[in-house]
Amino acid sequence: MxxxxxxxxxxxxxxxxxxxxxxQLYEYHYINEEKNWTEAQQYCREKHTDLATVSNMTDMKRLLSNSAGNMTEAWIGLYDQTDVNRTWYWSLPGNELNNQQSNSGLCVMTVLDDEGRWMSEKCTVKKPYICYEDxxxxxxxxxxxxxxxxxxxxxxxxxxxxxxxxxxxxxxxxxxxxxxxxxxxxxxxxxxxxxxxxxxxxxxxxxxxxxxxxxxxxxxxxxxxxxxxxxxxxxxxxxxxxxxxxxx
CATH class of the missing domain: 3.10.100.10 (Mannose-Binding Protein A, subunit A)
Known part of the structure; x- marks a missing residue:
């Protein structure tokens, strides 16, 4: 030191x-293997801290800079708890996304392009994913x-x-x-x-x-x-x- x-x-x-x-107080890790959202969450919690939480555009730019160039989509840590007020939650406990209404049983992936758009998808679909390290x-x-x-x-x-x-x-x-x-x-x-x-x-x-x-x-x-x-x-x-x- x-x-x-x-x-x-x-x-x-x-x-x-x-x-x-x-x-940095946290960093992102792109994992280039396909898992469903629950499997991705489990991996991130075992190997890092959790599936990626994204608070703002600065986070989004950092997240995209750690993704692989030939992949187009990846799970992040946003999901809708089935039968729990139809509200989006982050995988990191205690974080809720502004009470945005959704259809239950969906998870969120980010599109790995310059815009970094988010799309909902059935949580059972297998995608690459992004973990974060606290x-x-x-x-x-x-x-x-x-x-x-x-x-x-x-x-x-x-x-x-x-x-x-x-x-x-x-x-x-x-x-x-x-x-x-x-x-x-x-x-x-x-x-x-x-x-x-x-x-x-x-x-x-x-x-x-x-x-x-x-x-x-x-x-x-x-x-x-x-x-x-x-x-x-x-x-x-x-x-x-x-x-x-x-x-x-």
Whole structure:
């Protein structure tokens, strides 16, 4: 891990520069073998995380860039639960697609062209499929910010960095499952330099601070609210919360 150090009020923090402009919170894997939707879901859950979830056009472009050039269609993780309110759901538990009405017993495939259109099909049809790999993990242990940082670096990669609205949405889905009201992220205040920084060395450009914003304080690190609004908030670095690690 390429690192530099930054002096803080409570000691020295190593900053990981190997992740700069490179890390993704999740990635897609195109599987060039034909299975029905249920078989594809099972494979993705065993080998990766789940069948692909697609939140926006950025996701769609990333998904299409990982597909094979000679294939035209592939399953993604969207389906209609038979006899359950005729509503589309993502394979990833807890995700619902805006209450769009459908015919029950159908699954969704994406057309692998420049437009990335979606089409419904009987779930028993065999198609190639696209899995996704989650690159972050919620640790349901209560630790101080520094101990959380060390845990992530010992067992995974680092405390998580959030650089965009897409990443914020991904992380808050993780935070919802926390057992504490706040969850540590890789954001810290450097008293000597009078600045907030990410331990991954990313610039704090995108932000989601609570409305009154961060107040500069030498004993503070950044956490995300695990209930309701999911704002970022400053908390004393000795407080003990769940935390989110990146796996990259």
């Amino acid at each position: 390429k690192e530099q150090t930054l002096k803080t009020h409570e000691g020295t923090v190593l900053i990981d520069q190997s992740c700069f402009n490179n890390c 690159k972050v993990i919620l640790i349901k242990e209560n630790k101080t910010w520094e101990n959380a940082l060390n845990y992530c670096r010992d067992h995974y990669h680092d405390l998580v960095t959030i650089t965009s609205l897409d990443e914020q949405r991904w992380i808050q889905e993780k935070a919802k499952k926390a057992s504490t009201d706040y969850v540590w992220i890789g954001l810290h205040y450097a008293c000597t330099l009078d600045l907030w920084f990410w331990v991954s060395d990313e610039v704090v450009s995108y932000n989601n601070w609570v409305s009154n914003g961060p107040v500069d304080d030498c004993d503070m690190s950044g956490a995300i609210e695990a209930r309701e609004k999911y704002w970022w908030t400053k908390r004393n670095y000795l407080a003990e919360f769940n935390f989110i690690c990146s796996k990259n």
